[in-house]
Amino acid sequence: MTLNKLVKPIVIIANGKYPSHPYPIEMIDKAKTIICTDGSANKLKKHGFDPTLVIGDMDSIKNIRDFTKSEFIHIPRQDNTDLEKVFDYCMKYGIKEVSLLGATGIRDDLALANMILLIQYYNKLKIKMVTDIYTIECIKGKNTFASFPQQSISLMAVYRVKSVTTKGLKFSLKKQSMIPSGMGLSNLSTASRFTINTSGKLLLFRRHK
Structure with a gap:
């Protein structure tokens, strides 16, 4: 091949x-x-x-x-x-x-x-x-994603991440540290796109329509 x-x-x-x-x-x-x-x-x-x-x-x-x-x-x-x-x-x-x-x-x-x-x-x-059910990706840095209102969004850390900031999500984060836990689960998009800026690697879950 x-x-x-x-x-x-x-x-x-x-x-x-x-x-x-x-x-x-x-x-x-x-x-x-x-x-x-x-x-x-x-x-x-x-x-x-x-x-x-x-x-x-x-x-x-x-x-x-x-x-x-x-x-x-x-x-x-x-x-x-x-x-x-x-x-x-x-x-x-x-x-x-x-x-x-x-x-x-x-x-x-x-x-x-x-x-x-x-x-x-x-x-x-x-x-x-x-x-x-989901599109799942590993993300780091600043990323913007196409979305739709009320789309289910979850973020999951597998190790400690020092800073996570979100825009366009119902429950916003601002330079929030994340550890492996449920704190980033079951968020919702509020518009046609959202942005996540993270200092470390996170798993992002975006639910399909």
């Missing part, structure tokens, strides 16, 4: 719950490149799509011969997850931005681990995780 075959937009599908919300389904429809971990390739095939690439240790995929339109990258290492293997492969080929589907549901431990990966890869790869 060469870089010119990894056409944007690139969607990665992990082996969690297959999407059912219209937003992530539309992302699959519009994707130019779909990369699956080996287990998720089976689910994608059941929904009528062929992955561009299947990456992993190949311990979960069934009937490889059915995937005549797909390329397989076998990486046998067992000290990282198949999703990490996919991220590392994207970085190897200079990919800067991906969308991640199927990263939650089924196993809570993997769902949490996948969210932690958003933080771990923050400086290497821009990852937008999309579930049936």
Whole structure:
């Protein structure tokens, strides 16, 4: 697989719950490149799509011969997850931005681990995780997001962040420190956009319509 075959937009599908919300389904429809971990390739095939690439240790995929339109990258290492293997492969080929589907549901431990990966890869790869409920991203610095009134917004710190300031949210923060807790959960957007300025990394959850 060469870089010119990894056409944007690139969607990665992990082996969690297959999407059912219209937003992530539309992302699959519009994707130019779909990369699956080996287990998720089976689910994608059941929904009528062929992955561009299947990456992993190949311990979960069934009937490889059915995937005549797909390329397989076998990486046998067992000290990282198949999703990490996919991220590392994207970085190897200079990919800067991906969308991640199927990263939650089924196993809570993997769902949490996948969210932690958003933080771990923050400086290497821009990852937008999309579930049936939320778009989840790791953010740092000043960022403005398109929104709508009453959109549910949550911020989560996984370590202490010294300063968080928000604009356009019902419960505003001004140079507020945050620690891992529930203090940033269940906020609401008040307009068509909102801004967050944070000195450290936070997980941002934006609920779909």
